[in-house]
Amino acid sequence: MDNNRSHSFEISMTRVFNAPRELVFKAWTEIDHFAKWWGPQGVALEIVKMDAQSGGGFLGIQTSPDGNQVMWTKFVYQEVVEPERVTYIRSFSDEQGNTVRSPFTMSWPLEIMNSISLEDDEGNTVLKLKGYPVNALAEEQETYKVAATRLQQDLESTFDRLANYLALLI
Template sequence: MTEQSKQGLLLSRVFNAPRELVFKVWTDPKHFGKWWGPHGFSLDVIKMDVRPGGMFLGCQRSPDGSQAMWGKFVYQEVTEPEKLVFVQSFSDEEGNTIRAPFNANWPLEIMNIITFEEIDGQTTLTMQGGPVNATAEERAAFDEMAPMVKQGFGGTFDQLAEHLESQQ
């Protein structure tokens, strides 16, 4: 199930894995770098301190290595294995927030709320994300790109499903 709501984007997917494992691959740098991001891109995890106030810092590289984009999460809430809340931004190598390289009106910060619910050994992951402290132009840019963001997360979640299978 995927829909766009007033709070941004809402995505939900069922994974054939226990909740503790799904949570672990979101919070352990040894796992996270193996599945996060667009298909074919690599992710170098520079820092991953999963606690309120902690930060993830990483660099995604295109398949041919010609493009590199830095990004960060600042964790707001961590309730193992039930919930992760973080603010996501593009960044420079030091973790300073910068504008997205693809759109000058892309919001500087996106709040993501992820919940993990296990039923009969399967985990339903629900992710809600949307702009924080955004201007009207930034909200419009986010809404315009929502279908591409949804498609991108579909691919990322496919990679997550494959990674989870390899861990069981």
């Protein structure tokens, strides 16, 4: 799964969701679910394509709450194992899905590996996420490390949205 761990820093988070593992997995892998919760609070997501299977891809547009920032993002799914794991490389992209530099800083890594594991805990789901740059220069790894607090805040906000969405389905 992860033969290229050329990173010096990773973000690691754990979150428990009051929902069955199968439902949390579907929320991560089915377009009708994913579009309703992905991204920090206030960020809108329009999905252009989503093929959440090993070797598949995702392409979407995220728009800031004020509408002034529009970012294309893509995932390349490395491993999707129902209902226990989703691993993907996330990048900024253009409209065609070509990897591009971050709109914020040229020293942001081109590719971020994200690994999500889902464990059943008596009907709840324990989600563990790890994220780290791959094939990144030292400067890019340092930029990622400096941004870690902000990234974790964005992930917490995203996971809050997921928790609220799951509560509507149960």
